Amino acid sequence: MDQRRVGLPAILVALAAGPSLADQAGPVRFRNVASEAGVDFTLENHPTPEKRMIETMAGGVAVFDYDGDGLVDIYFTNGAEIPSLAKAGPEHWNRMYRNDGGMRFSDVTAAAGVAGSGYDMGVAAADYDNDGDIDLLVTGVFRVTLFQNGGNGTFRDVTATAGLQGGEWSVAAGWFDYDRDGLLDLLVVNYARWSLEFDTFCGDARRGLRAYCDPLQLAPISNRLYRNVGDGSFEDATRSAGIAEHAGRGMSVAFGDADGDGWIDAFVTNDNLPNFLFLNRGGESFEEGAMFSGPALLQDGDPVASMGVDFRDYDNDGLPDIAVTALIAETFPLFRNEGDGFFVDATGPSGMARLSNRRSGWGIGLYDFDNDGWKDVFTANSHVNDIIAEFEPTTPYLEPNAVFANRGDGTFVDATGSAGAGFATAAKAHRGCAFADFNRDGRVDAVVSALGGPAELWENVSPGGASWLNVRLRGAQSGRDGIGAVVEVAGQANLMTTAVGYASSSHDGVHFGLGSAEVASVRVRWPDGRVQDAGTVRVNRVLEIHERP
């Protein structure tokens, strides 16, 4: 078409068309069973009239099998009093819920000894000491806490002996074995330089409306990298590995081999700054390359309030992609890995731009909720500013979660409206979310926290009975959890990682939806590059693969 001759009346038609939100919904269904399941956690972020910025950012969730019974349990982080930043009573405790089977849970916080003591935010689950049970690293305001799982249903705070430092506002953390020594290392994501003395009035003084300040007012800081020494302690490798020189406002971390060199890389979301992609240079150090590689920014070049992240292959081309949440009008960025270490901004072409444009998101996960062989996107939503409507009347603070079904052609469709009674209407200040198949029915469920409100446990009740496979790795030289291994099933690839979403952690093997398949070929690429062929297996089960020596 001759663009010069585009008629103005024709243009008016385009303007009138507006966004089409009437796309077909996918067959993903959830129902909130938190109450009947006995998950009665309420996230106490302790909102204050001074609008301390930390209040907006609590809510990390971990799902993992803490007692080794094969059922995935739930752990919620919680806030504390302000300004003491101390947990004054049980209402501030972090909470552990044991999965009793049949989608029933029991609060075992006190017995497990994981209530915590400070204003906590994020959590990362993994067996860092390779002793066969899963440990917890909890991040918080001016603190990190390492809970070592004793294997007897109790945990022990070993932060000091492990050599982990507090003192920074740490939002999230992730476990990965960057030097491939079989020992899980730790990347702690720090938000910004902040203190309780920061008491700047933000908002509209004329109307007496005090709001949370813009993150731009806080100076960025670097994240912290701890190398696992192997004797239960860690050494601070932040400087030697090249992490220290990159200051950001970190919110979350996810891992993947971005450039296909066999070394696991780390992607860190930054609030209103370019994201970081720490490219692993042979297990020795990292080179920050997000700008050149592409996932630092949307292609407009403006930073967004990047919050949660997942780093998985959504288009089944074998290359891990990056999905991020952000605030309303920013869209939820989706960076498609096109190989050779380059990512392209696929937010628009995938439909995510249009679908997410009027949403604000925190937690996120790329999981195949309908088991059709294509990973869908789940987001835990809410704006950051609780009085945003005073400034933007059409912008909501409380939002329902969303689910975007993968069409299998590189695009997504909004499946929120048809995701079950209550799903699209449960508007809350959602924050963290984590994913696991709690009832072992082969469908990935989700647990979501919300500021000042009850947590949600979204049981996946999607119809269709499509096939699935959950692969659990038992590493040897690669570390007990097999974190960093890539599992390939029937042409799909997925990474064994627990770092997913916003300040959260999901430790439930590697899930695959397989459509109508009855059998599937399985192989594992362990972190050191060795490939282990598990042959063709029956589907609809949990498959445990032990690493061959």
Added chain:
Amino acid sequence: MPRSALAVCAGLALWVQLATGQSAASADDLRAIFQEGQSALAAGRLADAERAFRDTLVRDPGLAEARANLGLALFLQGDYSATVRELRQVVARRPELQAAQLFLGLSHLKLGAVAEAIPALERSLELDPKNLEAHRALAACHLAEGDYAAAVRQFQAAFEAGPDPVAGWHRLGQDYMRLMSDLAGRLVVRSPDSAWSALLGADMLGFSRAWEAAAGYYEDAIAKRPGLSGPRAALGASLLRLGRPEEAGRHFLAELELDGRAEQAHAGLAEVALAGGDAGAALRHLGAVWDSFPAWLRTEAAFPLGPLPPGAAETGVGALRGRQGGPAEFLRWRLHLAMGSQDAAELARGRFEALVASASPRRIADIAPAALCAGRLYSECARALAGQPSLSRADLLLLGRAFLALGTPERALVAFTHALRGASGELPEALYWTVRALQSLADTCFRQVESLAPESWRAHQLRAEVHRQRQDDERAVAEYRRAIEINPGVAELHRSLGLLHLLNNAHDQAEVALRRALDLDASDPRTLYFAGRLLVARQQHAEAVPYFESALRLDPNLVEARPSLGRAYLRAERFEEAAAQLERALVLDFYGDIHYSLFQAHRRLGNMDRARQALERSTQMRKRSFSRDRDRLDRWINAE
């Protein structure tokens, strides 16, 4: 046909009537085709009109009237190159066709060929000296050449040419504002690290009543030019408005160390003293202003700037009992006003004005212009400078500031615009003061509109714009709506309302307003640009492309649309076109984001060297702007 273009045609009598010397039969045919073209033109069927006039010209290639109207049809379709081709032929044969000269000039201007545009527009004005469009187009040419003085002359000539004074003041004010916005943009983009840039940002924020942010920018200006007089007093004034007199007092004292006569600092200290219940000290500080430059107190509309403690005004009035003289009457006037005692305030004001009028002129020994100006003898300073055979750029700036102080911004503007000619090193300062003069002139124009027609749509529009600048969007929307009620046929009102909704993410309301604006004038480049932005905001990037393209075709000088078009191409994966547009938009890049988009475009095209260059530049700019913003914020937070 777009209504604005119709109005232009009607106003300029462009529609050329046919006078043909053909045989009767063929003349009838020719006339019929020609009239068909005119009808099509009137109905806005521009392609049909173009076809009919081309058909006419096939039959009679020498028919200048048909070629002139063909030129108009092409112009209205945004094909400025073709317009130039046709109208050049017309004016070569019929130079007296004023409208042909005008549209030839306008087309050249749209194509950025300013040197060619000027003679055509000047000839057009020779033929019709009261032609508003020609004056304004010529002003735009002068602006493009950086000849601001000539541009202002044309704005003023356009004002004088118009029959309606309210419309004239309104248009002139808007012309000043546009020029001000253009120059402010140049200052900020070209000299982002300059103290003058920070100072301008602070002034603008102050105008928006964002005192906290303004204070941060004043701090920034002070950090960049510690020896510059003015920012400390302005910072103190911002702090007074925020109700922080103690901090303000420190900055006023610091200002007086740089300039012992600084009026704002003395007045600020007077206010601090009043807040502390010391009316005597307040009088002493106002006395210092009075001794130096009594007229300043008359023009200083805001005193006190901030809230006084309860009872402070009453105490102050009591302490003034029996006191006489200019400072006392000034203070009495202002305190009565603060207490709501209008009559007493008016009486005191009258006495104060009389004292100002009768104040005896001072003399100082040094008669060097700089010393005269520093001594607040602005008239003498201006006279001394005007008497010099040639003025340096510094002299021109001094002269302009003297005129500003004397309340004659139009003369100040002339001095400043002369200082801008060919300026390099002193450009930021000259730009800053030119913007200040323009702001003052625009205020004058808008006050005229308010005074002549306070209930006109124009007055409501201006109020809306003031509210918008002050971030009071609710009242801005109400004023725009009132203006629209009075005159629903003004496209720019709907456009402004649409933009306001767009900026507030109220997309549906923005669509309604912008659609109405396009109904009224489908060829307004700014409305098309905003409509494109609305589509981008809705993530309809491909759909936005034709809007941006049309906006830029109709107004190639609408530079802000260029990065939008480049990015819309990028989103639409039209990488070659994206790179081309983004390259042309780099001049607007402040944070490195346009360079980043260019990097993406080159990378997707496989131009890795150019991609790396763009990324490197983007990173540099980002770091620099980040550091600049960080410093500013740190100072602000520390001040808290």
